[in-house]
Amino acid sequence: MTSQNFNYIFQLSIENYHKHDHVDTPIQNPYPADSLEHLLYLKNWIDTVQWHLEDIIRDPQIDAQDALQIKRRIDRSNQERTDVVEYIDSWFLQKFKEVVPETEASINTESPAWAIDRLSILALKIYHMEIEANRPDATEVHKKACQQKLEILLAQREDLSIAIDQLLEDIARGIKYMKVYRQMKMYNDESLNPVLYQQKSK
Known part of the structure; x- marks a missing residue:
């Protein structure tokens, strides 16, 4: 699989979400549960739902209790996102397990899955920036500014896609x-978050 496949799956996930455009829409993952494609679709679906939760929570008229519930949902989403990224890296570790690195082999600044994570977020930015660049009720100034940003995002996706393909080839x-x-998140761990473990000791 290459970045072209990754980008296709992300676009499919985003388009499927926007058929209903609601954060409580059940995911209908079209790929086999044990496949990389399944993980990629799930990863982007989590990102897409969270994107819209982040929009909702910024409503200045939102009820405080609703905002708290959404914030906690976003926290859970971040944990799920990290878990899926690690599942994707585990898939690649299994794929490349027979490869013997050269003596002078080097490590990349990030794993393949975390680079793919950025590609998933870029797909969302591109989707929504394209909407803004063509929004009928927006001013020409707004649309022009968004079109310029869209062109930068598209170039960024192309560059990142090339870099991911090169990384996977170099590992192979x-x-x-x-x-x-493995994840070192501390805020969800009752033994590492002082707010949580101090509560337990009272």
């Missing part, structure tokens, strides 16, 4: 190697 050839650091 043993020029680079993967090293995954």
Whole structure:
């Protein structure tokens, strides 16, 4: 699989979400549960729902209790996002397990899955910026500014796609190697978040 496949899956997920455009829409993942495609679709669906939750919570008229519930939902979403990224990296670790890195092989600044995570977010930025660039009720100034931003985002996606393909090729050839650091998030851990463990000790 290449970045072209990743981008296609992300676009499919975004388009499927916007058929109903509601944060409580159940996911209908079209890919087999044990496949990389399934993980990629799930990853982008989580990102897409969270994108819209972030929009909702910024409503200045939102009820405080509703905002708190959404904030907690966003926290859970961030945890799910991290989990899925690590599942994707585990898939790549399995794929490349027989590759023997060269003596001078180097490590990348981020794992393949975290680079793909950025590609998923870019797909969302592009989708929504394109809407803004063509919004009928927007001013020409607004649409022109958004079109300029859209062109930058498209160039960024092209560059990142090339970089991801090159990284995966380099790992396959043993020029680079993967090293995954499992999540070190502290705020959800009752033994690491002082607000949580101090509550338990009272």
